[in-house]
Amino acid sequence: MSDTILLQIHEPGETPAPHESERGLAVGIDLGTTNSVVALARDGKAEVLRGPDGDGLVPSVVFYADDGSVTVGRQAREAILETPDHVVSSIKRLMGRGLEDVKTVAGTLPYKVEVAPEGGMVRLDVAGRVMTPVEISADILRAIKARAEEAQGKAVDRAVVTVPAYFDDAARSATKDAARLAGLEVLRLVNEPTAAALAYGLDTSVEGLYAVYDLGGGTFDISILKMEKGVFQVKATGGDAALGGDDVDHAIAEYFLAERGAALGEQAISPGEVKQALMTARVAKECLTARVDGEWRIEVDGKGSLHPLDRDTLERLASPFVDRTIEICRAVGADAGIEISDIHGVVLVGGSTRMPLVRRRVAEFFGRQPLSNINPDEVVAVGAALQAEALTVGSDTLLLDVTPLSLGIETMGGIVEKVIPRNTPIPVAMAQEFTTYQDGQSAMSIHVVQGEREMVDQNRSLARFVLRGIPAMTAGAARIRVTFQVDADGLLTVSAQEMTTGVEQHVAVKPSYGLTEDEMADMLRSALEHGRDDMAQRILAESVVEANRSVLAVRAALKVDSDLLSDDERQAIDAAIERVEAATRGTDRDAVTAAVEALEAATKSFAEKRMDRGIRQALSGVSVDALGNALGGDEQSQER
Amino acid sequence: MTAQAAAVSPCWSCKGPVASRALFCSVCGAVQGPGAVDHFSRLGLRPTFDLDMDELERQYFGFQRRLHPDRFAGKSPRERALSQSQATALNEAYETLKDPLKRAAYLLRLLGREVDLTACGTINDPELLMEQMEKREAIAEAESVEAITRLSAAADADVLADVCHVSAAFNAGDLDEAARLTMRLKYLTKLAEEARARKARMTRALP
Numbered sequence: 001m002s003d004t005i006l007l008q009i010h011e012p013g014e015t016p017a018p019h020e021s022e023r024g025l026a027v028g029i030d031l032g033t034t035n036s037v038v039a040l041a042r043d044g045k046a047e048v049l050r051g052p053d054g055d056g057l058v059p060s061v062v063f064y065a066d067d068g069s070v071t072v073g074r075q076a077r078e079a080i081l082e083t084p085d086h087v088v089s090s091i092k093r094l095m096g097r098g099l100e101d102v103k104t105v106a107g108t109l110p111y112k113v114e115v116a117p118e119g120g121m122v123r124l125d126v127a128g129r130v131m132t133p134v135e136i137s138a139d140i141l142r143a144i145k146a147r148a149e150e151a152q153g154k155a156v157d158r159a160v161v162t163v164p165a166y167f168d169d170a171a172r173s174a175t176k177d178a179a180r181l182a183g184l185e186v187l188r189l190v191n192e193p194t195a196a197a198l199a200y201g202l203d204t205s206v207e208g209l210y211a212v213y214d215l216g217g218g219t220f221d222i223s224i225l226k227m228e229k230g231v232f233q234v235k236a237t238g239g240d241a242a243l244g245g246d247d248v249d250h251a252i253a254e255y256f257l258a259e260r261g262a263a264l265g266e267q268a269i270s271p272g273e274v275k276q277a278l279m280t281a282r283v284a285k286e287c288l289t290a291r292v293d294g295e296w297r298i299e300v301d302g303k304g305s306l307h308p309l310d311r312d313t314l315e316r317l318a319s320p321f322v323d324r325t326i327e328i329c330r331a332v333g334a335d336a337g338i339e340i341s342d343i344h345g346v347v348l349v350g351g352s353t354r355m356p357l358v359r360r361r362v363a364e365f366f367g368r369q370p371l372s373n374i375n376p377d378e379v380v381a382v383g384a385a386l387q388a389e390a391l392t393v394g395s396d397t398l399l400l401d402v403t404p405l406s407l408g409i410e411t412m413g414g415i416v417e418k419v420i421p422r423n424t425p426i427p428v429a430m431a432q433e434f435t436t437y438q439d440g441q442s443a444m445s446i447h448v449v450q451g452e453r454e455m456v457d458q459n460r461s462l463a464r465f466v467l468r469g470i471p472a473m474t475a476g477a478a479r480i481r482v483t484f485q486v487d488a489d490g491l492l493t494v495s496a497q498e499m500t501t502g503v504e505q506h507v508a509v510k511p512s513y514g515l516t517e518d519e520m521a522d523m524l525r526s527a528l529e530h531g532r533d534d535m536a537q538r539i540l541a542e543s544v545v546e547a548n549r550s551v552l553a554v555r556a557a558l559k560v561d562s563d564l565l566s567d568d569e570r571q572a573i574d575a576a577i578e579r580v581e582a583a584t585r586g587t588d589r590d591a592v593t594a595a596v597e598a599l600e601a602a603t604k605s606f607a608e609k610r611m612d613r614g615i616r617q618a619l620s621g622v623s624v625d626a627l628g629n630a631l632g633g634d635e636q637s638q639e640r
Numbered sequence: 641m642t643a644q645a646a647a648v649s650p651c652w653s654c655k656g657p658v659a660s661r662a663l664f665c666s667v668c669g670a671v672q673g674p675g676a677v678d679h680f681s682r683l684g685l686r687p688t689f690d691l692d693m694d695e696l697e698r699q700y701f702g703f704q705r706r707l708h709p710d711r712f713a714g715k716s717p718r719e720r721a722l723s724q725s726q727a728t729a730l731n732e733a734y735e736t737l738k739d740p741l742k743r744a745a746y747l748l749r750l751l752g753r754e755v756d757l758t759a760c761g762t763i764n765d766p767e768l769l770m771e772q773m774e775k776r777e778a779i780a781e782a783e784s785v786e787a788i789t790r791l792s793a794a795a796d797a798d799v800l801a802d803v804c805h806v807s808a809a810f811n812a813g814d815l816d817e818a819a820r821l822t823m824r825l826k827y828l829t830k831l832a833e834e835a836r837a838r839k840a841r842m843t844r845a846l847p
Contacts, residue, residue: 187713231701334840391713398705425731427709427724487724488709546716549670553654556668561656607655611648614657618648 024157026392027148028384033092034217036060037378038144039385046385048378049151056378061089062139064127072143084275086127093218094122094133096170134178141182158185160388162380164219165191166239166404168450168460169492187391189489193223195383196349201227208344213362216350218244222329230397236336236423237404238328245352251317252281260305273300288314289354315357326365346370351377407484410447414456419484431483440472467496469503543592544584550596564609576602671719674726679733689810700734740803741829744822753815755822772827779835788842792835799828
């Protein structure tokens with residue numbers, strides 16, 4: 001009997017969560033550097049939601065007009081040529097980035113990065129507006145949400161959003177903030193290669209060790225997964241969050257601009273020329289996938305220049321970037337102790353894997369032809385949609401992912417002490433003890449970093465906080481335990497505690513380059529006219545979930561132990577349940593909370609009687625086994 | 641209170657009695673906290689050094705299927721937090737038991753014979769010290785891919801051999817010997833990692 005209850009509750013597919021049908025849709029979103037895609041899954045089948053023209057890709061480009069209106073997608077991309085300073089593209093490259101990072105990538109971005117000095121987060125000056133990458137990404141997500149709502153004729157309020165596996169904590173956090181700003185509850189951040197593997201695994205029921213090679217517009221990821229009977233276990237992952245097809249475009253554009261400079265006898269290059277050259281470069285690169293040569297024309301300000309390009313030259317220009325991806329594949333394999341020959345197959349993901357050079361090099365390195373039967377531009381969104389369905393409706397599949405980068409803290413001399421090594425399965429919690437280095441030291445500054453290098457300044461700084469109130473002790477006597485916790489989204493929380501006194505401090509790591517809660521609240525208010533409503537609704541929904549849980553729990557208890565109650569007591573409990581149910585049908589969150597509290601009070605003595613009986617039975621040794629029915633050991637037989 | 645009474649505690653959700661080690665309440669079905677059990681019990685395994693890796697993985701997957709936060713995405717915050725603690729505990733158990741070195745050290749601790757693997761102190765065993773120095777030197781000086789490949793394979797073989805010896809020591813109930821061999825395993829593992837890293841670097845350097 002207890003088994004049936006377990007099944008009912010833990011196979012959500014059989015008992016859809018209450019209100020599930022009333023809620024908005026949950027979609028999967030691949031928020032890409034160059035293009036974004038949205039998909040929706042029903043009954044284990046995912047479908048890419050397309051625009052009126054049948055295209056699934058929404059260019060991740062935003063046009064900010066002087067009148068304040070915002071356009072996303074193809075039209076925005078076309079506006080690049082007319083008004084380059086009103087258009088933002090490749091914003092993903094700046095997610096979670098600080099001033100220092102921007103200097104290193106600014107040269108490769110197709111627009112001018114204006115950096116406002118206040119705060120840690122980069123701000124862009126576009127068409128007279130100062131915006132963070134989070135707000136710009138939120139504009140893209142809003143457009144995607146609107147596309148999905150239009151396609152389905154139904155509200156969309158929840159999503160699985162994918163991120164490159166190699167995204168650090170700051171970039172993940174920024175992505176989650178962007179979705180919130182766009183009015184989407186993030187069910188889970190899923191790593192792009194893992195999402196792709198899910199799409200492949202379910203579609204073709206592959207088994208064994210697989211590599212997912214994901215070369216997108218701006219990011220490269222390689223993940224090695226074990227796929228087995230619905231479990232997708234990431235064994236190792238690696239990549240480069242600033243390497244992708246954009247780099248190839250840039251190399252071609254430079255080549256074109258050098259030719260153009262020579263042909264026209266010009267020295268200075270205008271921003272318009274750069275954007276035009278980049279656009280032409282992308283077209284040329286895409287054309288040379290099918291053809292071996294061609295000629296392209298760049299015309300800016302009435303001056304035209306002709307640029308022939310063949311595939312050999314393209315491959316010469318692209319080769320350094322592809323070499324680097326292969327290098328990373330080799331390192332990840334070696335790091336995880338996996339022989340390349342043990343890998344059963346390679347899945348290609350990302351538009352840049354259409355390049356013949358990439359396919360050739362990947363096939364050479366892995367010693368087998370890569371799989372690409374699912375559209376590499378859409379496969380990540382398909383996987384994300386499947387995961388969104390799994391999280392809301394239920395599923396037999398399970399994704400087990402890892403931390404892509406080591407997490408640690410700064411110790412004396414600027415050396416990093418690793419607390420969680422890379423490729424550790426998440427969620428994870430690990431602690432390390434540190435001590436003071438001065439007599440009577442009363443505070444300790446804790447600097448959280450992410451990366452593989454030994455010295456702090458070579459890694460990514462995530463957050464700094466101070467643990468105060470350490471009692472005066474001699475140097476080395478205090479024991480400060482720093483605990484790192486990474487949740488299933490890959491997001492980090494750090495807490496520190498002085499062990500001899502119990503002084504404690506918790507910080508959800510709001511990365512140095514992220515938004516503060518206040519900034520976030522301000523943005524939610526100003527960006528969304530229904531921002532407040534959305535928030536209130538979400539809080540109400542949470543209370544209703546909690547209230548339903550209470551009622552179910554009491555009902556289950558009544559079924560088993562109602563003989564402990566007198567008629568009066570029973571009636572009081574039934575009445576309290578009814579009041580909770582009535583409250584959950586309304587919209588008053590306080591009424592829901594009050595009714596739940598009243599139910600708790602009404603069942604207090606019932607709970608005590610149940611505990612008494614349970615302990616009595618345990619003492620007499622009869623029913624520990626019965627109580628232990630839910631122990632893991634019993635279920636293993638079900639698993640097999 | 642007897643051990644049996646202590647084995648029952650109130651379910652946080654329906655407030656009724658639930659076995660302390662239960663994953664779910666048998667009455668209301670709510671997920672429970674991970675509880676303080678050893679890594680072997682957590683994964684439903686017998687405490688032994690000679691684990692069947694396939695079985696370990698099967699058990700780990702089986703528990704994660706039921707307890708992973710993805711299974712609780714639509715549930716109340718408390719249930720989500722508990723499932724995260726459960727999954728975290730499962731990951732810790734899996735990571736510890738999967739690795740022979742960590743498994744050996746953990747089992748020694750369970751058996752009351754602690755070895756400190758994090759201590760980067762000196763090697764007390766002069767024989768081990770000599771052996772380590774010689775091998776480290778050979779790895780650092782290897783000039784051809786053939787040479788480093790051979791050394792790397794030899795280092796891997798040493799690790800495997802030591803794992804067999806650790807197993808034999810546990811089976812013979814000789815914990816001192818098991819502890820000595822576990823320390824040795826720590827150094828051999830490190831050596832094998834160095835060899836692998838150097839091999840990777842040298843292979844990459846080839847045209």
